Amino acid sequence: MSATIRTSVGRPPSHGPLLSVEDLRVTFTRHGEEPFKAVDGVSFDVHPGQTVGLVGESGCGKSVTSLAIMGLLPKRGNHVEGTATYEGVDLLGLSDKEMRDRRGRDIAMIFQDPLSSLNPVVPIGVQVTEVMERHRGMSRKDAMPHARDLLERVGIPDPNARLKNYPHQLSGGMRQRALIAMALACQPRLLIADEPTTALDVTIQAQILALLKELVQDTGTALIMITHDLGVVAGLCDEVNVLYAGRIVERGDRHRLFARPRHPYTHGLLSSIPRLDSPRGEKLNPITGSVSDNLPWTSACAFAPRCSHAQEDCRVQTPPWEWENDGRGLRCHHPVEAEEVGRG
Amino acid sequence: MTTEPSYAGRRKERIDALAAHSFDETAGVSLIVSAWRRLRRDPVFLFGLGITVVFIVLAVISPWIAPHDPAAAPLLDKVRPQTNPVPGPEPGFPLGADDRGRDLLSRLLVGSRQTLVVGVFATIFGLIGGLFLGILAGSFGGAVDSVVMRIVDVMLSVPSLLLAFTIAALAPRPSQTTLIIAIAIIQVPIFARLLRGSMLGQRSSDHVLAARALGVKKSAIVFRHVLPNSMGPVIVQATLVLAIAIIDAAALSFLGLGSPDDRQPEWGQMLGRSQEFIYDHPHLAVYPALCIITVALGFTLMGESMREALDPKTRR
16 A cells, blocks of 8 residues: 555656556575675566566676566475566465466566577467467457557568567577567557667568567557667666666656766666767776675665765665656756767 | 485486487577588488488388398208208308298397387387376476486486386286387486476476466466477487397396297397307308497487587588
């Protein structure tokens, strides 16, 4: 109950969010090892039709967040706390069976590697119809025309022939399109895309992103976009959450966040991207150090050892989450000031 | 408890290493396609395949091409127990006869049928039993897995041929059927462990995660997504088991644990009967032994080169 109150303080919505993640925590416990907090109190909302980005480097907890929402983390060795309220129902409190009924019907997911995410020994058509057989109670014969339309919808040429193809007979881009078709087969209201373009080459990446954008606009499906690629975020997301070491460190509307990053980590990510319009010979500004330098959030800012703005208090005091007046959120003692941003 | 790997431990390790081959089969069907491309040019595989095909064809058509009835004794009048117990070659009988005047060539030809029957059926029954236990352990996990795998481990800890002897000897009357059952049972734990290991690898694969993310039911996950992708190492093993079954069957009938009826020729049994004449007439032992070795070699070469071709680590 307190969860809903907090949400309404943070963002007064005219209509409720489709998915509201509140204080999600995932702890990995391995026998004989210190418990590791992979996700450490993540909260965010997704409104119908909205595209929300979760951005961060490897190991920041973005994929674990999505798997936890989907209930796909192995039971053993993982402890999940918090709530993920989808249309008034806490997904994390559902039984395995109830969750299985929702996956693919209400929420679907697209994975990183389209080659290994398709069953190599089953034709594409059977894999697409499987979802419809499962959730809509259709027979395979009845579902086939729908599967054909879906493949056509996601831009696969000659869909009738492709239905009979095996995954290895399709190119990487085609496979990712087929996976998107499977995810959309039951018209879910929420789609989670976990680095959907990472395994594809650049031209195909652009096509897949354009397709996702188009599908989201046409169907009104909400999208959670998980990526380490700020270019993907820039083209697609309405709202961006920047994750660092299991916590959201900055959140904001895409345009404002890119124009004026406040957190030194976001700023660092943006200035470490090579730009065509930067002067010749200018060096890139990578973020120094690695995640292994992190401090625990409990008594410090985890990013402090790698941060150019870090001061004494960053190493002894956890920065609180603060909302700024333009609807942005930030977790930082010493944010980047506006005049510094122009450079980089 | 033991410091160095026990007999059972070594066998388990070997089976698990085989199962691990399926783990990085991310390329799936294309792996099989590329394996076939390599096999087609592999002389070892082609040699093994050649032997196997010739053996199977001969076994099927042997009753029609055998020059004589293997049960009849046309040279019985040439058998002299004191001076010439085994009649030598003569026109119409290129390999001579055995100690009862029966044509040796015909008996060798027709004997291939029994060998094929034992090999194929022992492998099929062993495969069915192994699939059943392996699916049970690999799909339920937890307590079911522990119980099934402990039973399998106990079976693996007994040397397989010894176990087969024991089972065959327990039968009230030795026959071809008890032989098949005994050899099938010793293959069950090997197939079960192999399949389970392979299924565990598949269960944590990306495409199974993707299927789970679409809400696919557990039964469909097992039978459509996990099992078909786990069969590779099991099928390769089945080829090798054919060779093992043929050798084991010969060993058991050599010791008199096969069918006592010698009107139906069988290579192991012929080998057993030849013992009496081994010094003066070694050819009686050499021919059936050569047959057994050649056929077992054929299946082994075929199976080994298939396993190598399907192993992603040796893939170029």
